Amino acid sequence: MTARGLVLLVLCLCSGAVHAANDDCMGGAKTDMEKLYCQVVSKGQGAGLPSPTDFKRNDPQVQALLLRRPAGRLGLEVPEGDQPQYGQLADCRLQGERIACPQQRYNLAANQPNSKLESGALGERMERTYSLLKQDKKTLAVKARYHNRLPDDLSLCTVINPDIVVCDNVGTNWVYVSANR
Incomplete structure (x- = not known):
């Protein structure tokens, strides 16, 4: 088999796996927000989003905030959830x-330095990110505002x-x- 043939074979296999993963996502989506999440991920804009399981654990307002930017880049509108x-x-x-x-x-x-933030106010899945940011902020000055x-x-x-x-x-x-x- 030629190198070109191998490359085409790998691409076909990968696209099939991605398509199957997207089908799994859509198959498990129960709400409009979860369906939008799957659309965003399938169109390559989900790099900064949590896993589907973590996404589903968030309430609709947080889901809308997470999806606002990537959906906007795709020209998709975030559905209005029932707000309390x-x-x-x-x-x-x-x-x-x-x-x-x-x-x-x-x-x-x-903005506040980490020494004044309560880590208990952050979700468990944010704790790892918080720890990394805390290390960075130890050496970086934190301005109260970066612009007006x-x-x-x-x-x-x-x-x-x-x-x-x-x-x-x-x-x-x-x-x-x-x-x-």
Whole structure:
């Protein structure tokens, strides 16, 4: 067999394995968010996403945040999940470094050195990444802010839980924390 024949054989076998893996993903997808995850992965944009099992363990809001960028690069829209009552920002106003809602106020959180972060607040699967970042931050200075830009409007924001709102314009993430926290 020629070298070209071997290369074609390997490519065919690999594409078959990838196709089978994508079929397995779609076959196991139960929600629209899981189906979108499979689409994103099958189109080669899933490099930064967790494994399918880990993805399914996240609630729909976190799944939407994980998929927003890679799906956007593919021109795919992330489905709107049912948000709990605290997920509504319709009655809120973005006021620069503050988000004002009728029942709650959120203030923009500054970057913090790891010594001030609570590791218990991070998920178990994030612990490994956190440890690596912690090692890096020991030697790197942490600025409270790296620029003065702020989100343009609340359409870029998602309520993670009653105490945290995250805004994302693809280039920057902003974390707003409840003033009552």
